[in-house]
Amino acid sequence: MNLKFAALVAAAMATALPAMAQDLHFPSLSYRTGAFAAGGIPFADGYADYLTLLQERDGGIGGVPIRQSECETAYNTEKGVECYESIKNDNPLIIQPLSTGITYQLIPKVTADGIPLHTMGYGRTSAKNGTVFANVFNYPANYWDGASIAVNYLLSQNDNDIKGKKITLLYHNSAYGKEPIRTLETLATKHGFELTLLPVDSPGQEQKSQWLQIRREKPDAVLFWGWGVMNQVAVQEAVNVRFPMENFIGVWWSGSENDVLPAGDGANGYKSLAMHGTGMDYPVYADLKKYVHDAGKSAGAGDQVGSVLYSRGMYAAFLAAEAAKKAQELAGIGAITPAQMRDGMEALVITEETMAAAGLPNFGFPFSVTCANHGGEGYGLVQQWDASAKKWNLITDWIQSDQEVINALVEEDSAAFAAENNIEKRCN
């Protein structure tokens, strides 16, 4: 009896262990349903299609097949945590929740479980400090970089002098929307501009009060931290009150086609930040067409290809795949574990050559991740909407955030987090 039981256990282990170790599991915590689906779908499609391309064209990464799984969060924090709990024992190499709310809940969990969390351009900004947040990465840029890039852009438009200018932050009244406030307050002191804060309650379908105030106070610029329906309503209200669209600048989460198309021609000239290129002018799309879309292996309906958020999903998958390659190189094995993936992410170097080799030349700004810096160097672009051509045009070169200000804030916030949670700093 005992022998039979031992044989059964051995057989189970023999079948289970290789299954865990012989593929690279990339889960996707997506939201294809609910109020925020319009933003979640293109990101999830881009993420999945790029990984499918690697699987179909290259047979995976480093010869090890890729396994994808998707869990629906509906942009709901509780569901996001449930998704994480359901996959955490299935060797997930990287978690990308696409939600700041979910990110905040997962930070202690991934740290305890040894699974890397990548929050590209969102999440907890001070997680840039790798000496405190060992398992959390937010390269290539974060919210505070975004706020500073927007201010630097305004400086460049005003002969480096915005003293006395009135700048309004219109923001989603949530953890996400509140992230840039501290940075902007510091930058307001540094550059002497007058900052007004205008919160909008979620979901943001009604913003009349805020736009009446903007109409009355006539700020020189409105910076905008919105998501979901708040974006479309804000752009429409800006059109309604005839606010000059060239002075209305959204963060990268308020700069997709979804946000401007409903307002029609009125949205012409609206600007947003960007952390990567967009559009179809990249060689990777030829391979995507051949191996994924034409082969009937697209994650979605194929109608989002080339859009801003599809490009962002693809960029997230590209960075994850490159980190996996680096992890394989460091570990000397193909079938890496989440802990080895984390090491790969911490040693990630993205150069122009890396991007060009992946069919994404000049897609993002080259950066390196180190033990202490999990967030990159904070470069971004400004793009502007052309309503007649229905496309975004990049109107600046790469702009770096004010690293002096950002790094000091990151250090301060992460030190407080470390003290609260008794975290001993690493990277000595």
Place this chain on the structure above:
Amino acid sequence: MSDTFFYAAEVMLNGLMAGVMYSLVALGFVLIFKASGIFNYAQGVLALFAALTLVGLQEGQVPFSHVINAVFGTNLHHFGWTLPSVVAIALTALVMVGMAIVIERYVLKHLVNQEPIILFMATIGLAYFLEGLGDVMWGSDIKKLDVGLPQGISETIETVTYNLFGYGFFIDKLDIVAALVATALVITLTLFSQYTKYGRALRAVADDHQAALSVGISLRFIWVLVWSIAGFVALVAGIMWGSKSGVQFSLSLIALKALPVLMLGGFTSIPGAIVGGLIIGMGEKLFEFAIGPMIGGATENWFAYVLALIFLVFRPQGLFGEKIIERV
């Protein structure tokens, strides 16, 4: 008078206009509650579904195209034609009538004489079902809704008020249209309710189901009728809100703006939905203007409920609700 005074007046006017938009959603709740005692949780989703169907029909979108393409390997998306707005609205209204028939036949008919909480829970299920159906039928992308309604600042009002007061008021043309449509809806519904045979039947059912049945009124027909009207009201609300933000799944959340209106105006009064909407709209905007900046802003969502609760303390049935008298 000071600039601040005129700004406050502008905020108040815009609050009243916003209130009309809330009332359009609240009306659908009132109609169904009045006729059947059901709090229809799915009313917001009905507005979403109606707006999705309207845009889909208008743009000649193939319904269920994603499913068809996935199953048959086709690449269908559009029929290749577009419909005039009036035709698309009429067809959508027919779809909403069809939906009322289906809801009555497959949901409500089986729940006659059940507790109100059971019916309420059925409408929760209905809301999730319709949201999923809308997604599968028409997709989740944000759609631009253009039925020819004007939008943006009314330059006439701005010029006239500037000439009169030296302060140009902002009023959105879409809000003016919404106010006119809401007025027309209330007059039509009131006339229908008071002066037509079916309207009287509807009121009879609302007063007492069993007594209405005993005099030969078909409860099933009345339910189809009232859900059809509520579907039409949802279509109107969907058009107005969809014109503001594009048609997208967050439209279903407009129901949240209607709840305080219902609490304040009463669940059974059509004029109550309008007056409640006006009070909530004006109250929340003025509070945000006067007190909001002192406490960090973004007060509108919660203040609407606080205002409704304050009214409930003094009038539990709402301003226009029927007083509940229980004789022992």
